[in-house]
Amino acid sequence: SLGFVHKQSFLSGRKSCAVYSIHCRYALGMEDGRIKDDDITASSQWYETTGPQYARLNREEGEGAWCPEGQLEPSDSQYLQVDLGRLTFLTVVGTQGRYARNSGNEFARAYRNTVSDHTQHFEQGSNPANKNAYASVINDLHPPVITRYVRLIPVTTLSTTVCMRVELYGCPWEDGLVSYSAPEGQLMMPPGYPIASLNDSTYDGDHEKRKLFGGMGQLTDGVIGMDDFLLTRQYHVWPGYDYLGWRNDSLGTQGFVEMEFVFDRQRNFTSMKVHSNNMFSRGVKIFASVSCWFKPRFAGWEAEAVAFKTVLDDRNPSARYVTVPLNRRTAKSLRCRFNFADVWMMFSEISFQSGNNTKTHSHKHTHTDKHRLASLKKLKQNNFDPPDDGKTPILIGCLVTIILLLVIIIFLILWCQYVCKVLEKVTGFLLVPSCALLSSGPANTDPHYERVFLLDPQYQNPAALRNKLPELSQSAEASACGGGYAEPDITQCTPHQCFHSNAPHYAETDIVRLQGVTGSNMYAVPALTVDSLTRKDISAAEFPRQQLIFREKLGEGQFGEVHLCEAEGLPEFLGEGSPLPDRDEHSVLVAVKQLRADATSQARNDFLKEIKIMSRLNDPNIIRLLCVCVSSDPLCMVTEYMENGDLNMFLSQREIESTLTHANNIPSVSLSDLLHMSVQISSGMKYLASLNFVHRDLATRNCLLDRRLTIKIADFGMSRNLYSSDYYRIQGRAVLPIRWMAWESILLGKFTTASDVWAFGVTLWEIFTLCKEQPYSLLSDEQVIENTGEFFRNQGRQIFLYGPPLCPPSLFELMMRCWSRDIPDRPTFEGLYQALRPHVNQ
Structure with a gap:
């Protein structure tokens, strides 16, 4: 998983690290005791009762604070040190003086802080601290730092007594990158332009023989360089500040830049993202290719490298991310060699996506929802009155009384629930069968739907699930009795508790089939009887297999593949009324979904089901099934192929239409084009919804464009390696597009037309960001799931996607309605189509 700093790297360039620091401000445990006494040390202490263990914000134990021994002199370097137990992204420091129930008045007016990981140390400048002994003062770190050890050094200009209480704020550094090494950046002196200094100005490691090693700097600070490398995101810095860059001929004849990355432990690497400048008019391009070698723990460098060749772009000068697949190679260190494509090569951010190759260590200081930064607002009240301790005993007595009353009420509620469950067990078997026989609910309540519970491990274990099947069946019947899906009372329990309460659990033992035959199930429909799937049920004609000429493999899934083929004589074969546009050619390009020879019998039945469904769909905005090859193995279905590829790739290579794009012949789209695309997608989904079909993977990667820019909704996205990072893998088996999924789909396994509406809102967001950024790019996959828990609890702390500038x-506002927490509040696809259509002709 990615750390908070590196998740900033997914931004397209419109946000900076400072924006993300707003979200990474969790209390790390001084006040609530998660940081233990043994982890807090000091250079000295005045008395045992003013030792470092008492330096906890808003606490009054001991004598009320940590106080160094004697009078603090201007030349002193007395310090308080905190061991956070793991690498942490530190963003805020809060301080107080010693109040000691109105008996103390010592505080520090300023302090310095020094941070380190294990070996490297970095000292930041002086920060203003307190003006009295009781008020809390917070200071944001500029820039935020990655550290394990934090040392606070009180500063004074006069000889005085100083005491301190502190709290530290940030979040765990999950990326695990400890250091990177690279050649020093260089000066660029182009004629007619300012001199650009492309050095790593915030690097905290060593510099020796024109090389950087043993530290981290601008490539991991979360600040994304702009399209013009001379422009910067900070004021009062030099041109080129945001980039680390090298000139080809300055590195000898080797023609490449070699960098080494060291991590905290062995990891399983899936990809590397490199933000690179591409201002080719000034001799700057993204790298032509890269080769990466891997070094496991306790071993040397492996001989086999992962090589990746970049698709160079000489039309769009925008800086962009290049995603390098690392093929799940396991290592503790990486060495990557980036080859030049032009005179200059410049990087502003490098991040890695990986999974741990070993069991996660139990850290001393766990970061969970209950430790959110609820007290940060209190820290910002810098000028409040001293606390009045005269009424403290009365307040404590009232609180104890209230707590006792709450305990009694909770006990009574639990007892009532227990009694009700006993009564249900006695009478339930008489009522359920008759209700189940009368039920004929819609598709979204059918008990044959596959359901996945990401936060409940028992539903990811087939063996455990088999033992649970009788209970699941009973839950399904109980749901039928209610005529629909009975949701748990989500306001009264945690997700884990609710999953084990009265929520119906619909699941199947083989959740791999969520991936479908060629990557995904395009439509979730009521269960089809396998025995009814014969050749006569398939309305598509049998095409001669020998007339399919394979050109390229587009993608692959669990049991099948998608190929680009040339179909000879297809227009004549289909005859008049063909769904193909008018063509003069004898052969046309088509997409062929082919079942593998080693596919299971279940996969074969699923493939025939998909053919049966596809052959009955007829809408201008839905991909069409043209013909099939099922008379012999391997089974194939032939669908339309869109010349302009998928919408994600199409938009990501374009800019919004302007005078500049016209003058420089830059591929562009207008706002009217984007609205027209949105209307087409809503029209196709309206058609599916009218048939009560559920897509379950609506996104721009699954919207294809033909030569006339007509959009057709398909299902190839999951099968393509290009979009593997858009899917979350469950224990190495099923994959889910969690960044597009509604909260009830992720947590409760509930897929309906309403969850497709949620995905449509995310798809609209993609369109109006020109697909330059992944949804929730600031969050790792685990944090996306955590965020759905906030929707579940509905306490107002959930994070929404921001409004695109375009x-x-x-x-x-329409997007926000699609993301409504309550399903009835979301619009229908008919309503979305009617709301979007008037905008097209404006």
């Missing part, structure tokens, strides 16, 4: 306010 998006009209009325359209963003």
Whole structure:
């Protein structure tokens, strides 16, 4: 998983690290005791009762604070040190003086802080601290730092007594990158332009023989360089500040830049993202190719490298991310060699996506929802009155009384629930069968739907699930009795508790089939009887297999593959009324989904089901099934192929239409184009919804464009390696597009037309960001799931996608309605189509 700093790297360039630091401000445990006494040390202490263990914000144990021994002199370097137990992204420091129930008045007016990981140390400048002994003062760190050890050094200009209480704020550094090494950056002196200094100005490691090693700097600070490398995101710095860059001929004849990355432990690497400048008009391009070698723990460098060749772009000068697949190679260190494509090569951010190759260590200081930074607002009240301790005993007595009353009420509620469950067990078997026989609910309540519970491990274990099947069946019947899906009372329990309460659990033992035959199940429909799937049920004609000429493999899934093929004589074969546009050619390009020879019998039945469904769909905005090859193995279905590829790739290579794009012949789209695309997608989904079909993977990667820019909704996205990072893998088996999924789909396994509406809102967001950024790019996959828990609890702490700059306010309001927490509050696809259609002709 990615750490908070590196998740900033997914941004397209519109946000900076400072924006993300707002979200990474969790209390790390001084006040609530998660940081233990043994982890807090000091250079000295005045008395045992003013030792470092008492330096806890808003606490009054001992004599009320940590106080160094004697009078603090201007030349002193007395310090308080905190061991956070693991690498942490530190963003805020809060301080107080010693109040000691109105008996103390010592505080520090300023302090310095020094941070380190294990070996490297970095000292930041002086920070203003307190003006009295009781008020809390917070200071944001500029820039935020990655550290394990934090040392606070009180500063004074006069000889005085100083005491301190502190709290530290940030979040765990999950990326695990400890250091990187690279050649020093260089000066660029182009004629007619300012001199650009492309050095790593914040690097905290060593510099020797024009090389950087043993530290981290601008490539991991979360600040994304702009398209013009001379422009910067900070004021009062030099041109080129945001980039680390090298000139080809300055590195000898080797023609490459070699960098080494060291991690905290062995990891299983899936990809590397490199933000690179591409201002080719000034001799700057993204790297031509890269080769990476891997070094496991306790071993040397492996001989086999992962090589990746970049698709160079000489039309769009925008800086961009290049995603390098690392093929799940396991290592503790990486060495990557980036080859030049032009005179200059410049990077502003490098991040890695990985999974731990070993069991996660139990850290001393766990970061969970209950330790959110609820007290940060209190820290910002710098000028409040001293606390009045006269009424403290009365307040404590009232609180104890209230707590006792709450305990009694909770006990009574639990007892009532227990009695009700006993009564249900006695009478339930008489009522359920008759209700189940009368039920004929819609598709989204059918008990044959596959359901996945990401936060409940028992539903990821087939063996355990088999033992649970009788209970699941009973839950399904109980749901039928209610005529629909009975949701738990989510306001009264945690997700884990609710999953084990009265929520119906619909699941199947083989959740791999969520991936489908060629990557995904395009439509979730009521269960089809396998025995009824014969050739006569398939309305598509049998095409001669020998007339399919394979050109390229587009993708692959669990049991099948998708190929680009040339179909000879297809227009004549289909005859008049063909869904193909008018063509003069004898052969046309088509997409062929083919079942593998080693596919299971279940996969074969699923493939025939998909053919049966596809052959009955007829809408201008849905991909069409043209013909099939099922008379012999391997089974194939032939669908339309869109010349302009998928919408994600199409938009990501374009800019919004402007005078500049016209003058420089830059590929562009207009706001009207984006609205027209949105209307087409809503029209196709309206058609599916009218048939009570559920797509379950609606996104721009699954919207294809033909030569006339007509959009057709398909299902190839999951099968393509290009979009593997858009899917979350469950214990190495099923994959889910969690960044597009509604909260009830992730947590309760509930897929309906309403969850497709949620995904449509995310798809709109993609369109109006021109697919330059992944949804929730600031969050790791685990944090996305955690965020759905906030929707589940509905306490107002959930994070929404921001409004794209290109998006009209009325359209963003429509997106927000798609992401409504309650299903009845979301619009229908008919309503979305009617709301979007008038905008196209404006």
